[in-house]
Amino acid sequence: MPVEDPPGGIPQAILRLFAEYAHCIDEDRLEDWPGLFTDPCLYRIATRENEERGLPASLIVCDSRAMLMDRVVSARRANVFEPHRYRHMVSCQRLLDAADGEYRLWSNYLVTRIMRDGTMSLFSTGAYRDAVVLAGGAARFRERVVICDHGMIDNLIALPL
Amino acid sequence: MPVEDPPGGIPQAILRLFAEYAHCIDEDRLEDWPGLFTDPCLYRIATRENEERGLPASLIVCDSRAMLMDRVVSARRANVFEPHRYRHMVSCQRLLDAADGEYRLWSNYLVTRIMRDGTMSLFSTGAYRDAVVLAGGAARFRERVVICDHGMIDNLIALPL
Amino acid sequence: MPVEDPPGGIPQAILRLFAEYAHCIDEDRLEDWPGLFTDPCLYRIATRENEERGLPASLIVCDSRAMLMDRVVSARRANVFEPHRYRHMVSCQRLLDAADGEYRLWSNYLVTRIMRDGTMSLFSTGAYRDAVVLAGGAARFRERVVICDHGMIDNLIALPL
Amino acid sequence: MAEREPLIAWPEGGVTRAPYALFSDPAVHDAEMRRIFRGPVWHYLGLEVELPEPGNYRLIEIGETPVVLLRNGAGALRAFVNRCAHKGTMLLYEPFGRVDELMCVYHNWMYDLDGCLRSIPFARGIGGKGGMPDGFRMEEHGLDRLRVESLGGIVFGTFHPDTPPLAEYIGPRLMANYRRITARRFRVLGYYSQYLASNWKLYFENASDPYHATILHAWATRLKLNRFTMEGAIEMSEQGWHHLSWSRMASDAGGEIYEGAAFRSGQAAFDAFELNDASVIDQWDEFGDGITTAIQTVFPTFVLQQIHNTIATRHLVPRGPAGSELVWTILGYADDGAEETAARLKQGNLIGPAGYISLEDGMVGGLIQRGVLGDRDKASVMVMAGDAVETIENSRASETGVRGFWTAYRGLMGL
Amino acid sequence: MAEREPLIAWPEGGVTRAPYALFSDPAVHDAEMRRIFRGPVWHYLGLEVELPEPGNYRLIEIGETPVVLLRNGAGALRAFVNRCAHKGTMLLYEPFGRVDELMCVYHNWMYDLDGCLRSIPFARGIGGKGGMPDGFRMEEHGLDRLRVESLGGIVFGTFHPDTPPLAEYIGPRLMANYRRITARRFRVLGYYSQYLASNWKLYFENASDPYHATILHAWATRLKLNRFTMEGAIEMSEQGWHHLSWSRMASDAGGEIYEGAAFRSGQAAFDAFELNDASVIDQWDEFGDGITTAIQTVFPTFVLQQIHNTIATRHLVPRGPAGSELVWTILGYADDGAEETAARLKQGNLIGPAGYISLEDGMVGGLIQRGVLGDRDKASVMVMAGDAVETIENSRASETGVRGFWTAYRGLMGL
């Protein structure tokens, strides 16, 4: 059985971090997104099937803020793809443990993708496995692993999930 | 950077208002829905593409409780459409600022539509841009702007989003 | 009008129970799922159309922890189906009333289903009608009624919703 | 007409073979909609108890055609294609309801409950201008009507003039079980449906195939609810189109052949498999004959079910060549006591899309649909108990029921 | 060629009948894409005000073909198929924008704003190896160009050499209203679209059918916004392909025939139905002629709308045989004051997918699509005001507009 939440449950600053993360992406403020991570950090997009079989390959893996920023700059200027947006839903946040100002959480996410022609689709669902550090009221991701439920990606991933 | 949440984060009464709003629509208590707004108020359904291009047209725009009620009465008695229901998911609520008992929030929403033949579809995703007033423990929308991610609507909108 | 939330709103232990429920299913810890209910208990999967017409049939109905466990064991060992997983989103939790340590809540849910071939679909949306008992800081479902918005099921239901 | 040419070549072996092309070819599907669904067959339309009063109606789909079943002002049952004679708009779109007339939303043409066109807005025009021409005869623009028969509280309809009377269509032999199930007035306990990602025929083969029951549904086999070692039979209607499969649970003898046999139910996963709470299978012998399972089909899309004390109708709606929807109506009897109703509701765990004994039926069709797509020129092989279509007493080790389905199919399709 | 044989047999009755097979048959759809959409017709491409500067472009879909409308360096309007001449890649995929040239992402073939191929990477190869062959002529590999005409600030295009000049195509009679609406410079207030689960022709019939307006849209009827008892007419273009329907709200006379009539708008649900806040229907007579509704169609897919003070264009894009997308451009005029703009925006509640007066239009097509699928050999019946295709003064109790649509359709389809 996982440990109990601290009184008051998941700190507000962490819920706020989750919302800020989603809006940086969904509202096209990608440049603000790397700042939500510590440096160094770990950001990975994995698939559940690989994780469960102990296979280490990722769709995306970044271990520094600079690498996160490279993803943003490349999406803005170098890579080319049909413009689209995501909309994030995050739910069932669960605090796994908290020690020395570091919180480990598990949550469910769902992301829809909207193309410029107005079509909308269920793009990804899965879990976030997070390590968040709280320092001076500010929360940052030391680690966010996105575990997609699906091994198949609809065409491409150009924006963070 | 957006301002910090007040201690304790988003007031419970506002989260309760969000849930009540969804259930008035999803559970077919449309007649209770206008009461969740101040009078006068602003309720708009816009599209992100129009908003981002500075184009003012809306799918629905109401600036009084009476206009909200006209939408309800028309849906009940005058307009005709195949009966259906929505199911709302609201996530990533973010408090933008709070002053003089008025709170400005930004959240993500997802709405599925269910027809009477049992078919279910992803109907709309987008953001709620809200201004909520808290008076005597009761929260009401002074403004709710629904910003659809998609410029294309599946057939029609007869119920509030 | 429903009663006000208690100060602080929905108890953390209940929100935690909701998350734990989702993760027991989504992360394939089905064996932990019956323990989230009291014994006796009521777990039902109904459809909104039947509920609204006063028709009592269910897709699944269990009134004891042993029956819940029979569902798990049968899914693991006796029934055969193409392997798949769910992902739950729960939103708009609303406390209807609270008395004598029993809380009645209403929430919206959305479940996606992911097959092993990587295809993902919107599988179910609806409402949870819950009675939760809080004893010694631990929360358990005395009753969880899953009211599907849709009378049509995509193929089969082998896992709890 | 082109469509009279054989759509596909049927392989050697007659009804012991079903070519896989039948499960995905759009031209075959279109021909089925005409030759079978509009042919001399009876379709389930609903239940008398669903329409207690004049003006009550229910909607149903027959193949690709929307149909409304209703009671007219005199209380007589009527069925029409749910389509306005003006431009084809569906007249009703709530599944159940009550109406005094049928008014189309588009231009408000109005029909009475016998399907006769009664009024047309502005038929005389405006200020003497426009309106309907003199030659126009309302009586030529009524709704398309189906022939209706009600038997034991179940209502059927047909599009074809030559369909024999319903009891004769079902046939004397199978009417016995039909009467057995329909002897008491029904009570509707609820509805649900399953979308199946497979051709409609794959589900109807499954429903006509007792051979799979004690093997695929290992849950029931393991709990000794249904085994070939019980008394039972497959009975075929006289013309061979419909089947009944029944068994007596209490009569199990020699069930040990299931232990360690080369069946899934004999495998290790099942050692010590039993229920923690067996109340889900509590039942009583309500028909006084000890029969615990009776599955009856009426070609092409109807199933009448008794599994323990769960009574249900199942109605199959094709959704293109690669899909179908199975609509369940869960029943009890009007004179059930509270205890009987409670038991039926609990046994509801056994049936439907989440049913311990039925959830596999939705899955196998999909496995076949994807399994055969790449080899449309190959065929299934159904030779258990030979190639005959005949009743087989006290054994269900036969595919006669499925061969009966294909007998009807080939005859109507001209294949 | 096979496609020249009639795809379907048209029933007796000419344009008073439309066989239901037309709404679901894929072969019919493919033929429409060629014979109608590539035929001698004009298609809406956009508005002058959408392209203020050289290099501005907008994308639009004509049938199944992606098209780009742009202003070249000299400010002249050009339209091309949005497809690279090398391997068919769409050149642009942002709906609106500004470009100096058209560069394909795949191999960066580059075209100027007149559609001429200007450069090819590595055309001379690398180290004298590879590259384009000597025989290759850039001038033979430009973009496919549409003929463009701009009239009253609205831009149309055609693929066919024989399409008559636009004003002649619309015809003198209907040019009057076209000029009335386009007399002032437009201002775009916004965009949205509707996906319709029905064949494109079902929507265009609807737009050409004033008969339904005062009946289906009971909201407006009840509020006396549009009734047959007002002055109004259906005017047809000289060749009968296009229609205009208009009415004068202020002129209502004899509206009592709507009270208690056998129309939905006369039914109980409407007793005492009125608006709590009527500001949504505040309007002013901006054209000085009292005309409060004017709906004009240009075959095959364009609608020019005035409903009160809501001005809009509607452009219809087929999405296979069973679907279509209706794209709305919501307009005001460049010289509108703040008050006029505010009123147009509030009246926006009347139109579009959530419009009090228009939301039913999206629904009926779907009801027909599903209603007629099972009977492709039956047909709709459109005999109101007989079988003629002609203007009918001071009455809208006629289906002449829809018969006009079918007149154009049959002619171009050779049916």
Next chain:
Amino acid sequence: MAEREPLIAWPEGGVTRAPYALFSDPAVHDAEMRRIFRGPVWHYLGLEVELPEPGNYRLIEIGETPVVLLRNGAGALRAFVNRCAHKGTMLLYEPFGRVDELMCVYHNWMYDLDGCLRSIPFARGIGGKGGMPDGFRMEEHGLDRLRVESLGGIVFGTFHPDTPPLAEYIGPRLMANYRRITARRFRVLGYYSQYLASNWKLYFENASDPYHATILHAWATRLKLNRFTMEGAIEMSEQGWHHLSWSRMASDAGGEIYEGAAFRSGQAAFDAFELNDASVIDQWDEFGDGITTAIQTVFPTFVLQQIHNTIATRHLVPRGPAGSELVWTILGYADDGAEETAARLKQGNLIGPAGYISLEDGMVGGLIQRGVLGDRDKASVMVMAGDAVETIENSRASETGVRGFWTAYRGLMGL
């Protein structure tokens, strides 16, 4: 048979033209499934390391056919159509696993790991009634078997009796790189796939087309990872069906022709574009030949990839005429040290659906699919380096690889 008539008319220009109808016509698609996918070609089935033990299996789709690759009890590789001989049910539906026999869920017919039918429940009936007829021979009802060849740890299969041996099919020239990549035992690092909303041939053209690489993938061009000014070549197999494209990054000379050229990579957006953390492109010369990119195709659906130190197989599965799925297997070598594995994993950012160097490949197919739909009678133009299908040394300014694909295609399709 009708299908032997040409499905479409191929335009002048032979393999320098591909008619757009090929990318959306269902009849063409059905013919491809038979003439190509069941023709004399080799299909990727999996890797030896995926099946370490007897009884290990993996599933894969070959065109529309589900296939299982397994090791029998003796450790020999076997491949079968994943379909029961009784009624067509897929036998296995977990992607990977271990089995002692193949038991169908539907009626538990049981096959051994050589595909021979071993047991049928109730084959002797019940109480002497029913069961399989005397004439029934188990040996006639085994699984459909594919011919299998394993080469360098990669397993291929074919349906056709006349397919030449695998090494001969690939051809001596391209076997060199094949051996280069497969010299060491593989280790699987992971799997993922991409759904592509485009015809399968559009992806395989892309994989056979080095011409696009340094242009579409401007990220890599800008970072000087792959340019035509490096040493490199397009090598074709002897019969011209397969291609290899390789380059040596270190050898870049004259790259300045990319600066300010009329390519996207020369445009303003790229001024000062560089990586903040270049560790993502750290690589080592693991083959000792300085070759940094080597893309090899095996007609019709297999790609063997080296991009820097990312090793992968790609397998293409058609999903109807308008879609396909590309399945990636990400590889290292069994004897990799921790550092090498870490570097391969980090370089994983370069490939796959989110890969800096590959994400555009998924997009262009969709742009073509939608771009060409409206003009099925037009064709693409592939004349770079003329019309020959031949190896071109030290230049990749050629479309010979794509012409090679069409050479194989036309031959097998009889077009």
